[in-house]
Amino acid sequence: MKKVKIEGLEGSFAVAEAVRMANADVIAAYPITPQTHIVERLSEMVADGELDAEFICVESEHSAMSACVGASAAGARVFTCTAGQGLELMHEVLYIPSSMRLPVVAVIANRALSAPLSVWCDHSDVMAIRDIGWIQMFAENNQQAFDLTLCAYRVAEDKEVLFPAMVHLDGFYLSHVIEDMVLPDEEEVAGFIPEYEHPFVLDPDRPVSMGCYGPPFIYPETKKAQEVAFANTRPKIVETWKEFGDTFGRYYSPVEKYKMEDARIAMLTMGSCGETAMLAVDEMREEGEDVGLIRLRLWRPFPFKEFREAVKDVELLVVLDRAISFGMGGPVCSEVKSALYDQRKKPYIVGFIGGLGGRDIPIEGFKYMVSRALEKVKAIERGEEIEAEMIGIRE
Amino acid sequence: MEKEEAELFVPRLVTTEENFASGHRACIGCGEALAVRHVCKALGKNVIIVNATGCIEIISSLLPQTSWCVPWIHTLFENVAAVVSGIESAYKARVRKGKITPAKEVKFVGFAGDGGTSDIGIQALSGAMERGHNFLYCCFDNEAYMNTGIQRSSSTPYGAWTTTAPVGKKSIGQMTWKKNMPEIAVAHKIPYVATACPSYPFDLMDKVKRGVEIEGPAYVHILSPCPTGWRCQPNLSIEIGRLAVETGVFPLYEVINGEYRLSIDLPELKPVKEYMKKQGRFRHLTEDVIEKIQARVEAEYLELKEKAGVK
Ligand SMILES: Cc1ncc(C[n+]2csc(CCOP(=O)(O)OP(=O)(O)O)c2C)c(N)n1
Ligand code: SF4
C-alpha cells in the first residue's frame, strides 16, 4: 500500500522532508535568512531521531561546504543549504566537489546581495556562481522544491554523473510560504534514491590521493574531462525526471512551456515568479495577445537543445532577470541571446530586470514587459539601440 | 670522526614503513618534509589525511604522481579542519548506520602550515576544536608562507626578514611577535596540545601517537626548519631545530587535559644569538634587538615553567 499524504508545508520544511526521506548521512550548514527554517527543521529531525545523521553546526558557510566535501569524499550522502551572502562565502569551495566529482546536494533559498543589506529574494546570488560546474535546477513552488531535491540526489549520485547538484528556491516566496503538497510514500522514495557507493572514497584499505596539484601539462586535460562529463549529464537529468514522473506522477523537463503551442511572443522566467507569469499569460491570452511562457527548470548544464526548440517559432522573446550584471544588463538575457546567436532563425530578444531585493512583480508587471517589449521591437526595427530596462522603479 | 660503539641503533626503533614516500619535491634539508615523514610513521596505515595548500601539498602531489601511501585529500588553503570535520562525521554516521564496518578504527588527521593554521585557517580550526571532533591537527610551522615565496605570517618571529616584512631603512623585518598558536589551542580546552620538532623525532612521534589516541581534538604544533626561507645551510636544519629548543625560542611541552608538562627541562637556556646567527633571516639584527628578543624568550620560558610547575 502506498502511503501518500497531502500536507500543508512551508517550502523550507518541504526541503527538510526531502532530505529526511533521502536519509542523508551528514548535514553541515550555517544559518542565514531565508534559509534558516531548513536548518532548524533538519536540526529538529536529527534531535528527535527522525533522521539518523550527523549535523555539523559549522562556524561558516565556507566550512559548511568544506565539511560536505570531506564527508562526500568519505562516501557519505550529504546536504547543505544557504542563501545570498552565505553562497558567496562558499564560492571558493563550490568548485571543489564539481572538479572532484563529489555528489554534494545543496539547496539555495535565493537572496539578494549586500549592500544595502537585503534578506529578500532575487537571483544575484545564483548569477555569481553560474560557472561552478554544478547541476542547477530552479523550483517554482514547494512541491517542486521537494521533488527536485529528491531528483538532485538521484541524478548527482548516478555513477555516470557524479556531479554536485543544487536546487534553487526563491527566498520567502517559497521558503516561507505554506502550500499544500503531496508527500510520497517513503519506501517509494527509498527505491527512487537507492543506497549509493562512490567508486573512489577515502578509505585506508584502498588509499587514493584526491585534489592533487595540476601543472600546465595536465590541468587543461582535467578540465576538458570535466566539461565533457558535465555535458553528458544532460540526458541523465532528463532520464531522471522521466523516471521521477513515472514513479510519482509529476513530470519535469529542462525547459517547461505554458501556452506555447501557437505563441508569437514568449516570456522567459526562472523560479517562483513563473506562477504569476502564467496568470499574466492567461489574462493576456483573454485580451487576444498570442503570449506563452517558458520557464527554465534546468539552469546548468544549460539546456540548449530544448531551449532552441521551445523558441523556434517565436517572434519575440521577453526575458526577465532577477539580477543585474552591472554594466552588462541581465545575465539570463545575455545567456539566452548567446544560446540563439548562431541560429538562422531567431526571435527578437528584449530583456527586463525586476524583482530585485524582494520587490514583487505583480501580474501587471508581466503585462507591462510584453507591451514595452513590443515597442522596443519597433525601436530595434528603426535601428535604435535598446538596453535592459529595470521595471517597477520609482523615479 | 672517531668510531663510536653504539649500544642501540636508534633508527631500528622506528618502523621502516614509509607512508610519505621519498621522491617528493621538497628542497634539500627541508625540515617540514622530514616532520611529515615522522608524523606519518607514527600514524601508520589506518588514517585519512587532509592537507592544506602549502609546501607539503605542492611537493607531494604533482599530478600524475603522489607521495601518499595513505588516503589523502587536499582541497583548499584555509579549510582543513572543516574538511576533517566532514570526514570524521561521515565515518561516525556511516558506521552507526551500518553502512560500513571498518576492521580497525580510522584516524582523522589535518595537516597545514603556519599560514594555513594561525592565519587564514584559524576560524575553521577553532570551529572544529570547539565542536569536539575526534581528530588530530598538525601545524607544520616554518614561520612564513614558504610555498608562495617566504611572505610573513602571524607565526613569523620578531625581527625575521621575509619578502613582505623586508628589512629596510624603516624596518627590521617582522615587527610583530609570533602568535602563540598552541596557547590558542589550549584555550579551547581540548584534551591534547603539544609542541614538537623533527630535531627530536622520538618525542615528535610519541606526541603524534598520543594525539591520535586521545578521544577528541588534539593539536600538535611542529616547528619545521626551512633552509630556503630561513636562509640557512640545508645541512643545519636539524641543528637549528635543536637550538630553537635549547635556547627556549621554541620550548617542547604538552598540555594534557589542561595540565602542562615540559618535554625537556632545560635548567639553563643557551643564548638566542646561537640560534639566530645561523640564519640569514636574522642577519641584520642589531645587538639591542637581539637583547630584546632574549628578554622576551626568557620571560615566556619562565611563564611556561610556572604553568608546568617546574622551578
Ligand atoms: C584563499 C587563498 N589565498 C592565498 C593562497 C596562496 N597561498 C597558497 S599556499 C600559501 C602559503 C602557505 O603558507 P603556510 O600555510 O605557512 O605553508 P608553507 O607553504 O609555509 O608550508 C599561500 C599564501 C591560496 N592558495 N588560497
Ligand atoms: S621552502 Fe622550506 S618548507 Fe618549503 S619545501 Fe623548501 S625547505 Fe621545505
Ligand SMILES: [Mg+2]
Ligand atoms: Mg609556513
